[in-house]
Amino acid sequence: MDNKALYNLSYGVFMLATKQGETVNGCITNTCMQVANSPTRVAISCINANYTCELLKQSGVFALTLLDETCDFETIRHFGMQSGRDVNKFTGEFDPAKLPSDLNQIPYLKEHACSVISCRVLESNDLGSHTLFIAEIVDAVLLNDRKPLTYADYQGRVKPRSDAAKNESSDRKIVAWKCRICGYVYEGSELPADYMCPVCGHPASDFEPVYG
């Protein structure tokens, strides 16, 4: 089985936000699709280790901001490459008082975003690493006429590249692997090919070796 064959599946890039009590959190995801039209249903997949996923299981409601082609890496880094367990992502320019919010009082992004879809979870299915949520749409707003950011465009154009690994000597011993996106370190000489960063969700191909 060639994992690269799966890279040809097409996705968008989204900021998934939820509010449980007074706690607001959000993360970056690339998995949402409409799965039925009568009645209208969407499915999203969320990493179980993510704080947003933990909150969503309790709140049962989310706002999915569909990022558009003008979105920069900083927005994705802010929501996607740090944990809401460590920092409050909704402060400063992302203070909920400064952002629009949907009918569930969940803030969403209006800059660099072409749509927002507000949903209520109907079913959840724990698949091990991720939970698949099936939801009904309670509101959907078109924000502008820009094109959505695709995951392929994010990988090829928006995400910064690192050539650090290329200069390392091949005869030194690899002791760990570091996620070049968020800095998470995997201890061990061999990174599994299907490994995914538990913090930012990037695949093994985004890790670079750490030499001992």
Place this chain on the structure above:
Amino acid sequence: MDNKALYNLSYGVFMLATKQGETVNGCITNTCMQVANSPTRVAISCINANYTCELLKQSGVFALTLLDETCDFETIRHFGMQSGRDVNKFTGEFDPAKLPSDLNQIPYLKEHACSVISCRVLESNDLGSHTLFIAEIVDAVLLNDRKPLTYADYQGRVKPRSDAAKNESSDRKIVAWKCRICGYVYEGSELPADYMCPVCGHPASDFEPVYG
């Protein structure tokens, strides 16, 4: 709720094939995403009215051909805009003897295709108009390095356009709506905004009025 907000979700375009006994059939879908990575799982959604969906519920196995950017409308029309209940789609150039097949003996496309993913269904969830299948991947092959065809690219570039409706007089009475993709006719003056063609799966925006 603005249905146009949902059009900003990003999808690919796939030929979904299955084999039940000696019967082979396939259709065009745009909904597949990887929903977990440990273990690896994908989810696909399929219109219940489709013959492929009926067969898949029995066979439990499918081959998903990921169409690439070179794919023409004829291939999509052949698999997506006629029913396997009326015609055998796997004849002529698509005779299974002329096509490659996966480890479940399900034929897939090698022309205009960048990957093929072979799956076994683990769970199915009837959502009304569609069934959502969760599947394990039993094989995945990268066919070439061309870019996948996206649904947006299909809508904007590959699909033919019709300007027929523009020349109709606005004071004539609409008695039905015709799918400009496959010709299916919906009887009635008002087409619901969330209507989807039961034959080819295209949305209400692909229907043109029929005047009485």
